[in-house]
Amino acid sequence: MTPQDNDIGEALCDQVRHAFEQRTPLRIVGGDTRAFYGNAVEGAPLSLAEHRGIVHYDPVELIVTVRAGTPLEALEHTLAENRQMLPFEPPRFGPGSTVGGAVATGLSGPRRPWAGAVRDFVLGTRVITQEGKLLRFGGEVMKNVAGYDVSRLMVGAQGTLGVIADVSFKVLPIPTARHSLRLAMPLDEALKTLAALGREPLPITAAAWYASELFLRLEGGQSSVAATCERLGGDALEDDFWTALRDQRLDFFTLQPSESLWRLSLPPNTPPLALDADDSAQLYDWGGSQRWLKTTQDAVSLRAACVQAGGHATCFRRAAPSIAPFTPLDPVVAKYHANVKATLDAHGIFNPGRLYPAL
Amino acid sequence: MNILFDERLDGELTRRDKREVLNALQHAAPTLTLLYREEDLRPFECDGLSAYRVLPMLVALPENLDQVEALLKCCFALGVPVVTRGAGTGLSGGALPLEQGVLLVMSRFNKILTVDPDARLARVQPGVRNLAISEAAAPYGLYYAPDPSSQIACSIGGNVAENAGGVHCLKYGLTVHNVLRVDILTIEGERMTLGSEALDAPGFDLLALFTGSEGMLGVVTEITVKLLPKPETAKVLMASFDDIEKAGRAVGDIIAAGIIPGGLEMMDRLAIKAAEDFLHAGYPLDVEAILLCELDGVEADVDDDCATVREVLTHAGAVKIQQARDDAERAIFWAGRKNAFPAVGRMSPDYYCMDGTIPRRELPRVLKGIAELSEQSGLLVANVFHAGDGNMHPLILFDANKEGELALAEEVGGKILELCVAAGGSITGEHGVGREKINQMCSQFQADELTFFHNVKAAFDAQRLLNPGKNIPTLARCAEFGAMHVHNNDLPHPELPRF
Numbered sequence: 001m002t003p004q005d006n007d008i009g010e011a012l013c014d015q016v017r018h019a020f021e022q023r024t025p026l027r028i029v030g031g032d033t034r035a036f037y038g039n040a041v042e043g044a045p046l047s048l049a050e051h052r053g054i055v056h057y058d059p060v061e062l063i064v065t066v067r068a069g070t071p072l073e074a075l076e077h078t079l080a081e082n083r084q085m086l087p088f089e090p091p092r093f094g095p096g097s098t099v100g101g102a103v104a105t106g107l108s109g110p111r112r113p114w115a116g117a118v119r120d121f122v123l124g125t126r127v128i129t130q131e132g133k134l135l136r137f138g139g140e141v142m143k144n145v146a147g148y149d150v151s152r153l154m155v156g157a158q159g160t161l162g163v164i165a166d167v168s169f170k171v172l173p174i175p176t177a178r179h180s181l182r183l184a185m186p187l188d189e190a191l192k193t194l195a196a197l198g199r200e201p202l203p204i205t206a207a208a209w210y211a212s213e214l215f216l217r218l219e220g221g222q223s224s225v226a227a228t229c230e231r232l233g234g235d236a237l238e239d240d241f242w243t244a245l246r247d248q249r250l251d252f253f254t255l256q257p258s259e260s261l262w263r264l265s266l267p268p269n270t271p272p273l274a275l276d277a278d279d280s281a282q283l284y285d286w287g288g289s290q291r292w293l294k295t296t297q298d299a300v301s302l303r304a305a306c307v308q309a310g311g312h313a314t315c316f317r318r319a320a321p322s323i324a325p326f327t328p329l330d331p332v333v334a335k336y337h338a339n340v341k342a343t344l345d346a347h348g349i350f351n352p353g354r355l356y357p358a359l
Numbered sequence: 360m361n362i363l364f365d366e367r368l369d370g371e372l373t374r375r376d377k378r379e380v381l382n383a384l385q386h387a388a389p390t391l392t393l394l395y396r397e398e399d400l401r402p403f404e405c406d407g408l409s410a411y412r413v414l415p416m417l418v419a420l421p422e423n424l425d426q427v428e429a430l431l432k433c434c435f436a437l438g439v440p441v442v443t444r445g446a447g448t449g450l451s452g453g454a455l456p457l458e459q460g461v462l463l464v465m466s467r468f469n470k471i472l473t474v475d476p477d478a479r480l481a482r483v484q485p486g487v488r489n490l491a492i493s494e495a496a497a498p499y500g501l502y503y504a505p506d507p508s509s510q511i512a513c514s515i516g517g518n519v520a521e522n523a524g525g526v527h528c529l530k531y532g533l534t535v536h537n538v539l540r541v542d543i544l545t546i547e548g549e550r551m552t553l554g555s556e557a558l559d560a561p562g563f564d565l566l567a568l569f570t571g572s573e574g575m576l577g578v579v580t581e582i583t584v585k586l587l588p589k590p591e592t593a594k595v596l597m598a599s600f601d602d603i604e605k606a607g608r609a610v611g612d613i614i615a616a617g618i619i620p621g622g623l624e625m626m627d628r629l630a631i632k633a634a635e636d637f638l639h640a641g642y643p644l645d646v647e648a649i650l651l652c653e654l655d656g657v658e659a660d661v662d663d664d665c666a667t668v669r670e671v672l673t674h675a676g677a678v679k680i681q682q683a684r685d686d687a688e689r690a691i692f693w694a695g696r697k698n699a700f701p702a703v704g705r706m707s708p709d710y711y712c713m714d715g716t717i718p719r720r721e722l723p724r725v726l727k728g729i730a731e732l733s734e735q736s737g738l739l740v741a742n743v744f745h746a747g748d749g750n751m752h753p754l755i756l757f758d759a760n761k762e763g764e765l766a767l768a769e770e771v772g773g774k775i776l777e778l779c780v781a782a783g784g785s786i787t788g789e790h791g792v793g794r795e796k797i798n799q800m801c802s803q804f805q806a807d808e809l810t811f812f813h814n815v816k817a818a819f820d821a822q823r824l825l826n827p828g829k830n831i832p833t834l835a836r837c838a839e840f841g842a843m844h845v846h847n848n849d850l851p852h853p854e855l856p857r858f
Contacts, residue, residue: 058718058720059615060611060614060615060719060720061611061718061719061720062614063718083617106559106564112558113558116532116536117558117559119564119567120532120535120536129807129811131807133807135805135807135808135811136808137808139783139784139785140718140783141716141717141718141748141749141783141784141785141788142528142529142716142747142748142749142750142788143524143528143533143716143745143748143749143750143785143788143789144716144784144785144787144788145521145522145533145571145785145787145788145789145790145791145792146785146786146787146792146796146800146803146804147792147800147803147804147808147809147812147830147831148568148571148572148576148812148815148816148830148831149522149535149567149568149570149571149572150568150811150812150815152535152564152567152568153563153564153565153567153568153815155564155567156559156563156564157563157564161563172619173614173617173618173619174617176617195477198477198479198588199476199477199479199499199500199501199588200500200588201588201589201590201591201656201657202588202657203656203657203660220656220657220660221656221657221659221660221661221663221664222660222663223657223659223660223662223663224656224657224659224660227657227659265555265557265558265559265560266557267478267480267555267556267557268477268478268479268480268556269475269477269478286558289557289558290558310555310556310557311555311556311557312555312557312560312561314561326561326562327561328561329561329562330551330552332545332549332550332551333551333552333553333562333565334562335549336545336551336565336818336819337562337563337565339817339818339819340563340565340815340818342818343814343815343817343818344811344814344815344818355562356562
């Protein structure tokens with residue numbers, strides 16, 4: 001317990017109940033570091049910043065339960081003191097980035113293809129419903145298939161279905177050994193190399209490519225990391241590279257005023273797409289499954305290319321608010337999204353429009 | 360406690376004449392195989408929870424998507440319930456038929472459509488057996504990780520419906536962690552794809568919501584799974600303990616040492632004896648518990664980890680530690696555990712398998728509670744335990760031919776699950792709620808939470824035609840069984856009738 005620990009769950013429930021009765025929309029806010037991600041929300045702020053603290057942490061159980069307003073930095077610091085981590089490496093877009101924001105946006109860092117995403121490590125949540133009730137789903141156990149998986153439904157829903165008050169995560173030990181390296185390599189060769197390495201049980205936990213270099217992180221036991229390091233060669237790379245990539249602090253992420261930053265999510269082993277951009281405007285992360293693109297290309301053609309390849313494109317940082325942030329949903333899928341929204345948020349009080357105008 | 364569908368508690372179902380439904384389906388899908396004679400329906404009257412049997416009105420065995428679509432549209436129009444079934448190996452009665460319903464059997468959807476070694480994924484139909492995926496991926500050095508004990512027989516569609524686990528979950532996750540995409544037919548017969556071959560998809564994570572939803576939200580028609588490179592090596596240690604609590608603590612110690620084993624299983628004295636009598640796996644018979652700890656990965660790391668784990672086990676008070684000398688011996692060590700259920704089945708005419716999960720630290724208290732329940736009831740209980748992730752499988756031994764023993768076994772089982780809930784756990788870790796644990800859901804969830812679940816269901820199936828009566832109990836059922844949380848002596852929903 002730190003002096004900042006604070007449970008304002010009841011006050012939050014009151015505020016939601018009031019909004020439900022008055023039918024006034026709420027803009028759910030933690031550290032307010034992710035407001036750029038998705039459409040702007042008009043509504044009275046519902047701040048979770050004061051709802052913070054680790055509720056329960058038993059390192060031997062590999063489970064931590066934490067209030068949504070807890071800064072990611074504070075949580076990850078406590079875990080690191082016990083040589084544990086959130087394996088999905090949630091990005092921080094400022095010192096105030098909170099646990100609730102990380103879960104609501106569902107964004108994961110460089111380790112994602114190997115370890116899993118935010119939703120893979122969420123074991124339970126306590127959620128404030130539209131009626132202002134605090135309900136518990138999932139819990140502090142590794143396996144739980146009782147009822148529907150409401151906790152995972154909340155991950156990435158950006159607060160449009162309810163307010164995430166507390167989250168229980170599965171955590172993992174920090175690997176014993178870590179080594180990062182860089183290899184000069186053109187893109188096509190890098191993609192071939194990654195596909196071949198991916199079929200072997202190697203201790204790779206991050207793989208990125210940009211500016212004619214392949215960047216790899218190895219994590220695991222001392223012996224396997226040393227052996228793989230020797231096999232792959234290359235120059236040593238500071239581990240900070242991965243946090244800078246995770247938080248978009250690399251030089252690459254500097255945008256011209258007319259440019260948007262796009263996040264292309266594509267099936268593994270997708271060849272380079274035909275885009276109006278040269279290689280220097282692209283950064284490949286997640287072994288090629290997540291690509292960052294700086295461009296002025298129109299959303300329609302860009303999204304069409306990604307959908308054609310079996311993926312989707314998110315306008316992560318938008319040059320103009322008129323660009324829809326997320327790829328439009330197929331009509332049947334959109335119908336069931338609307339049904340879910342209508343039943344869980346009948347009056348549209350939770351972050352209305354943040355994901356899609358109709359939600 | 361009878362758990363068969365009770366319209367007073369579980370909601371009314373539309374009554375249609377069997378001939379009318381049969382005619383309508385034959386008209387809607389002329390090529391669809393439909394079974395309607397009692398002797399043809401008989402094999403489908405139960406799933407793996409064989410204590411409960413209901414003859415379905417009709418059984419449909421579609422072979423293509425158009426037939427499934429036509430069937431669903433027809434049943435939707437008539438208001439006829441649809442229960443979807445895969446291989447029928449589920450242990451919670453999730454595929455238990457309804458007298459007034461159609462049983463939609465997906466076993467003929469049994470093709471592996473693609474295996475892509477470079478993208479490390481496989482696209483399969485829902486009737487494909489779990490193990491068949493790993494067999495198809497094996498030539499590329501890849502495999503599908505979740506391995507429920509029934510993996511030889513169970514189908515991947517059923518795995519998705521139940522969010523099936525296995526002995527390697529702690530390290531490699533459940534079904535939800537290993538499925539990338541599912542194609543769905545809704546109750547209205549619409550086609551929809553959830554998830555993506557990419558690592559995420561826009562919108563809500565409906566893929567996660569559908570995984571483990573027990574066929575209540577839609578019918579899974581195709582599945583894309585993630586394949587993993589086979590670990591270079593796997594080694595297994597077997598540690599014996601003269602005290603089950605010491606074994607429980609050893610599990611925590613291994614994890615505290617920063618090691619995540621590929622598998623970490625515990626068996627108690629009775630389970631060890633059953634397995635040893637059945638398979639002669641070389642398990643020691645004079646101990647209270649054994650731990651099986653499998654370490655997998657790159658050879659050099661596994662050797663280091665084996666050394667660390669041996670040290671931890673010795674320190675934790677293991678009386679004997681054996682390491683399987685080769686893959687053959689490793690397979691024998693595992694055979695005892697993987698066949699623990701049938702092994703126990705040989706000791707007793709019947710057994711009832713529970714599936715509760717608990718925080719690991721609660722293990723000693725819960726085991727003590729189980730021992731007390733066993734003593735009070737006079738029924739033996741063997742414990743096998745996915746120790747790494749806190750998933751217990753107490754097996755209650757009974758004889759259904761003895762008056763009252765099935766009811767007694769169910770009562771003990773119910774109490775064991777309530778112990779798990781009281782310890783902060785769950786009534787089901789991997790077998791699902793189905794029909795079996797429908798009443799215990801009332802002790803794990805409050806009325807508001809159950810209502811929330813019903814609202815989720817209504818978003819996809821407002822008429823409650825998909826697998827009605829499974830997974831989520833009605834408030835009327837909870838009121839009847841009285842297990843619902845009662846705060847300050849206020850009975851929730853006093854307006855509900857009690858039967």
